């Protein structure tokens with residue numbers, strides 16, 4: 001059981017800055033995120049795009065913002081738990097116990113939900129039989145590309161992920177790229193490259209085709225694809241990869257008894273606490289009159305929620321308002337005190 005003052009759900013910009021604000025006032029926290037890295041929408045949806053409305057930063061990309069937020073919380077050694085979604089919530093006396101899909105358990109005084117638009121999850125194949133192979137020979141993301149070396153890999157999708165992986169794996173594997181349309185949504189340069197590789201016989205491209213079935217004993221050994229004209233083709237394959245983009249899901253948080261309004265959590269604007277004592281919601285996931293779904297609003301919300309957490313973590317202490325420019329305690333926590 002991980003025991004800490006606060007569990008932050010979501011390592012998007014809002015969750016990361018809240019971790020900073022908790023650190024400044026002397027509270028410990030850990031962060032859980034369903035993605036495999038920090039940054040939320042900034043890193044998943046627009047890492048290379050410039051943002052122009054972060055106060056005092058005229059321009060930075062989603063990735064640069066994330067890296068700077070991570071740098072800013074470095075002094076606090078915040079523990080992060082990726083690739084897992086929060087599932088169960090239980091009140092145990094005056095603390096909260098949380099379990100994640102990664103079998104981690106937390107015992108905390110309060111929780112800050114900074115879940116944005118929900119956890120990003122891959123859009124999956126519509127065939128029920130695909131579930132049986134998920135995680136052993138069918139994947140929606142790649143963690144270790146070395147397993148595909150010298151194998152046959154059938155990649156489905158027409159966006160950047162499908163194209164990029166088809167190009168990369170064609171160096172070491174036999175690749176089939178299957179897309180349900182003729183046109184692709186990925187970068188034009190990648191589309192051209194895939195067509196060249198197909199012409200050179202270095203990968204097999206099948207357009208206007210969809211998955212019809214997968215079969216095999218423990219692992220997949222055959223995938224059937226169906227052309228729009230009804231023609232069915234059998235492809236011997238060791239692995240199937242599906243890259244159909246991400247969907248956002250709030251998941252079990254919806255069943256925690258929180259006041260939910262149109263997939264957002266209602267909060268009071270004094271400290272961003274929800275209807276459950278000790279559970280706060282900040283960033284895109286919270287709603288209140290006048291809410292702006294902007295990063296700067298999430299920063300403000302995180303600062304107030306952190307202070308709201310204080311009385312649950314240290315009920316016998318009073319939180320004093322201090323500036324970082326002059327607070328010796330804050331500077332000590334930041335490791336900058338001369």
Ligand SMILES: Cc1cc2nc3c(=O)[nH]c(=O)nc-3n(C[C@H](O)[C@H](O)[C@H](O)COP(=O)(O)OP(=O)(O)OC[C@H]3O[C@@H](n4cnc5c(N)ncnc54)[C@H](O)[C@@H]3O)c2cc1C
Pocket residue numbers: 009010011012013014015032033034035039040041042045046050051052053084085086114115116117118119120249250251253282283284285293294295296298
């Ligand atoms: C294309 C685009 C451009 C944008 N440009 C701007 C801009 O210029 N300026 C601006 O201010 N804003 C911009 N935004 C909006 C901005 O990105 C969001 O307001 C911001 O990301 C919200 O931050 P957040 O931390 O609340 O949520 P998110 O960034 O959505 O992060 C939430 C995190 O929580 C995780 N999570 C959710 N549920 C769970 C769960 N149950 N268990 C575990 N983890 C979970 C998710 O995986 C995710 O990593 C833009 C958005 C998009 C899509």
